[in-house]
Amino acid sequence: MSTMTMIEAIRATLHAEMRRDDRVTVLGQDVGQLGGVFRATADLRDEFGSSRVVDMPLAEAVIAGSALGLAASGMVPVAEIQFLGFTHQGFHQIASQVARYRYRSRGRYPLQLTIRTPFGGGVRTPELHSDALEAQFVQSPGLKVVMPATAYDAKGLLAEAIRDPDPVLFCEPLRGYRMVKGEVPDEDYTVGFGRARTARQGSDVTIVAWSAAVQMALGAADELARQGIDATVLDLRTLVPLDVEGLAEAVAATGRCVVVHEAPLSAGFGAEVVATLQDECFYDLEAPVARVTAPDTPYPLAGIEDQYLPSVQRVVDATIRTVNQV
Amino acid sequence: MGRTVTGVDSSDEGPPGDPHGWLPPDEPVSLLDPDGSYHEDPEHPLDLDDEQLRELYRLMVVTRKVDREAINLQRQGQLGVYASCLGQEAAQVASAYALGADDWIFPSYRELGAALVRQVDAAGLLHLYRGTWLSDHDPYAHNFALMSIPIGTQALHATGFAMGAKLDGASIVTLTYYGDGGTSEGDPHEAMTFAGVNDAPVVFFVQNNQYAISVPLDRQTAAPTLAHKAIGYGMPGLRCDGNDVLGTYAVTRRAVERARRGEGPAFIEAMTYRMEAHTTSDDPTRYRTKEEREEAAKTDPIARMKNFLTARDLYDDELEREIDEQAQELATYVRDGIYDADHGDPMELFEHVYVEPEGHFEDQAAQLRAELDSAGEGS
Numbered sequence: 054m055s056t057m058t059m060i061e062a063i064r065a066t067l068h069a070e071m072r073r074d075d076r077v078t079v080l081g082q083d084v085g086q087l088g089g090v091f092r093a094t095a096d097l098r099d100e101f102g103s104s105r106v107v108d109m110p111l112a113e114a115v116i117a118g119s120a121l122g123l124a125a126s127g128m129v130p131v132a133e134i135q136f137l138g139f140t141h142q143g144f145h146q147i148a149s150q151v152a153r154y155r156y157r158s159r160g161r162y163p164l165q166l167t168i169r170t171p172f173g174g175g176v177r178t179p180e181l182h183s184d185a186l187e188a189q190f191v192q193s194p195g196l197k198v199v200m201p202a203t204a205y206d207a208k209g210l211l212a213e214a215i216r217d218p219d220p221v222l223f224c225e226p227l228r229g230y231r232m233v234k235g236e237v238p239d240e241d242y243t244v245g246f247g248r249a250r251t252a253r254q255g256s257d258v259t260i261v262a263w264s265a266a267v268q269m270a271l272g273a274a275d276e277l278a279r280q281g282i283d284a285t286v287l288d289l290r291t292l293v294p295l296d297v298e299g300l301a302e303a304v305a306a307t308g309r310c311v312v313v314h315e316a317p318l319s320a321g322f323g324a325e326v327v328a329t330l331q332d333e334c335f336y337d338l339e340a341p342v343a344r345v346t347a348p349d350t351p352y353p354l355a356g357i358e359d360q361y362l363p364s365v366q367r368v369v370d371a372t373i374r375t376v377n378q379v
Numbered sequence: 380m381g382r383t384v385t386g387v388d389s390s391d392e393g394p395p396g397d398p399h400g401w402l403p404p405d406e407p408v409s410l411l412d413p414d415g416s417y418h419e420d421p422e423h424p425l426d427l428d429d430e431q432l433r434e435l436y437r438l439m440v441v442t443r444k445v446d447r448e449a450i451n452l453q454r455q456g457q458l459g460v461y462a463s464c465l466g467q468e469a470a471q472v473a474s475a476y477a478l479g480a481d482d483w484i485f486p487s488y489r490e491l492g493a494a495l496v497r498q499v500d501a502a503g504l505l506h507l508y509r510g511t512w513l514s515d516h517d518p519y520a521h522n523f524a525l526m527s528i529p530i531g532t533q534a535l536h537a538t539g540f541a542m543g544a545k546l547d548g549a550s551i552v553t554l555t556y557y558g559d560g561g562t563s564e565g566d567p568h569e570a571m572t573f574a575g576v577n578d579a580p581v582v583f584f585v586q587n588n589q590y591a592i593s594v595p596l597d598r599q600t601a602a603p604t605l606a607h608k609a610i611g612y613g614m615p616g617l618r619c620d621g622n623d624v625l626g627t628y629a630v631t632r633r634a635v636e637r638a639r640r641g642e643g644p645a646f647i648e649a650m651t652y653r654m655e656a657h658t659t660s661d662d663p664t665r666y667r668t669k670e671e672r673e674e675a676a677k678t679d680p681i682a683r684m685k686n687f688l689t690a691r692d693l694y695d696d697e698l699e700r701e702i703d704e705q706a707q708e709l710a711t712y713v714r715d716g717i718y719d720a721d722h723g724d725p726m727e728l729f730e731h732v733y734v735e736p737e738g739h740f741e742d743q744a745a746q747l748r749a750e751l752d753s754a755g756e757g758s
Contacts, residue, residue, distance in 0.1 A: 078546065104546055110576060115535055115569035122539020125524070128546060130539075146566070150532055157513040157525055160731040195732050218734040247737040294737030329739075 057237040060230040062204040063093050063169075066211045067131065069241065071101050074129060077215060080107040081116055081133030090135055091171060091230055113143030117168060121151050124166040131215055137172030137224060138181035151220045152195035167214045171225040173265045173315055174362045177355040183227070184352045185316035190222050191292050191325070197221045197246060198292040202267035204235035206290060209244030216243065226265035233268065247294035251303065255283035258309040258376050260368065261300065261326055263289040266313045273368035282376055292322050300326065301333035308339035311372050313363055318346040340378035343371045401615040403606035407650050408630050409620035413678045415686025423629035429693055435476060435624050436684045437702050439468040442492040443681060444706035445501050448713055449491070449508070453659040457718055458508040462489045466654030469680030470586045470621035471556075472496055474649070477631035478554055479639075485524040485537035485555040493556065497523040501709060502716025511722050531557045531564035534583060538570040541579045552638045554582040554631075560591025562605050571646065575613035580638035582631065583646045586621060588653035593666040609646035621649030622680040625687075652678065725751060
């Protein structure tokens with residue numbers, strides 16, 4: 054067991070997976086010599102060489118599209134797109150090709166492929182480096198969408214993603230890279246997809262979140278506890294597949310729910326959570342499900358991002374309103 | 380491999396470091412004139428025996444016949460739409476024929492001729508156009524990838540696949556087809572950039588059929604020729620008369636062998652003409668004249684090869700009969716295979732999306748299953 058930051062856990066997992074399976078190849082901008090702009094791929098090239106750790110030209114579509122070709126040839130590519138906000142430059146390859154390719158081939162193409170990409174606000178980045186676009190990829194059937202919140206899960210879910218026969222979009226919280234630390238077993242393990250994690254057990258209300266918003270929900274739960282409200286925090290871990298049962302159970306147990314995400318409100322994944330809950334446990338609900346999200350505006354620059362992003366205070370306020378609904 | 384500061388591979392033709400060696404020739408390489416007369420070109424020797432020459436001709440005739448049958452099937456309501464390759468038979472057949480058996484093809488949606496070279500089931504190919512299945516053939520049985528609808532996307536897959544094969548130690552080459560319109564897309568640009576940097580064994584084969592639906596070449600590029608673009612990616616830009624099956628074969632063969640030797644990718648611009656509409660839904664009278672089409676018809680790839688074979692005593696009535704019979708046989712097979720073809724089990728909607736689906740997925744499948752069962756009971 055070691056204490057690791059998320060970025061350390063991701064780096065260790067990439068090393069381990071490349072050692073475990075020589076089909077695993079890492080490709081992306083700056084992943085070689087530099088070791089990635091966040092050092093997620095540091096020292097990989099020294100150990101595995103430049104043919105398995107490929108510095109790609111500055112073009113997102115070639116990263117996604119040639120990862121598809123590599124996978125079709127029998128390799129197991131782990132691609133890095135430097136920021137989720139830049140996936141639009143390769144969106145047509147990810148959503149229209151990578152996600153659909155096995156389906157188009159009626160199961161004949163192997164598409165064991167992972168695309169890692171950081172996202173999320175609060176770190177004062179330039180434009181389009183923070184945008185939470187995860188819901189757009191949820192609308193791309195064939196793709197799995199994975200959103201780790203802890204160092205333990207970063208390792209277990211990434212190992213699972215790399216070994217999963219389906220293509221996976223693995224979104225890493227920028228804010229958590231160095232801030233989120235935790236105990237990470239040294240031995241090999243995976244965390245299966247579609248199994249939500251109870252990050253905190255409470256009895257009054259269930260706060261549902263994923264990725265960096267889980268930390269925010271935990272912060273809110275601490276504050277709520279001081280005010281006498283005992284909140285469960287449920288970390289969805291993966292949006293595709295969604296742990297429908299785990300979600301419904303966790304919300305039915307308290308009868309009240311607040312969903313938190315960094316993406317804009319309208320048609321965000323929170324809407325899917327709410328719709329699923331009214332389907333699965335309508336009669337267990339004692340109050341309307343609340344959402345704490347970013348507004349339906351473009352992601353602003355650093356100067357006002359704190360006003361844009363959901364905050365601990367907003368989660369606390371929304372939760373109190375939800376708990377007080379008769 | 381010798382590389383200079385210009386990034387140009389010094390082991391290739393042309394003086395070391397001199398990118399001018401990679402510029403396309405002033406005229407496309409042509410071995411067969413439109414009337415079928417052959418001229419030697421020491422740089423493009425013909426390494427085909429008589430049987431292979433006849434085979435190229437046969438493949439073109441069969442392609443045209445099946446292509447025609449597909450158009451007829453569309454007119455009869457059997458296909459939703461069809462994109463004809465009429466006039467492009469030589470470009471497709473010759474380029475596919477120039478590949479080794481282990482090499483891979485990454486086609487667009489117009490590559491019937493290349494598919495037939497790879498012995499892909501021709502009726503199966505039409506399922507995409509009929510709307511029954513997205514694909515029918517096993518890509519790994521024919522080394523022929525799925526036909527790709529969005530323009531140029533397959534160029535990236537060909538490049539990644541070539542990189543993977545290279546990592547695996549296989550000495551295969553991938554060839555990807557797209558058109559003059561495709562050269563304006565981002566994906567071929569990114570693919571060529573990446574392939575150039577990595578000496579990936581890829582041949583980018585562009586059939587310049589003069590139109591992207593209605594938009595003519597001069598609205599697509601201001602480059603002197605499409606082949607001139609190649610040098611910007613650090614690869615030779617080759618050009619051939621795409622209606623000359625022998626010239627196209629020789630130029631492609633050279634590019635393929637060069638790539639196989641590890642000398643990197645190449646770009647080929649095959650000059651041809653789309654004799655049919657873009658697809659059966661298109662009306663070309665709105666953007667090109669009858670006279671222009673008639674002029675293009677004079678450069679027909681099949682007629683000139685027939686003249687060539689005849690002049691070499693490789694063609695007679697018996698061969699003609701044999702080939703016509705074979706073409707008719709395949710056309711009939713295609714008609715029988717696709718006519719009123721059933722969509723089969725709608726539950727396949729849920730297959731192959733995920734290897735192990737979870738979440739809402741099973742409920743949605745169950746709902747459709749229940750609908751189908753209940754409809755079955757009612758009938």
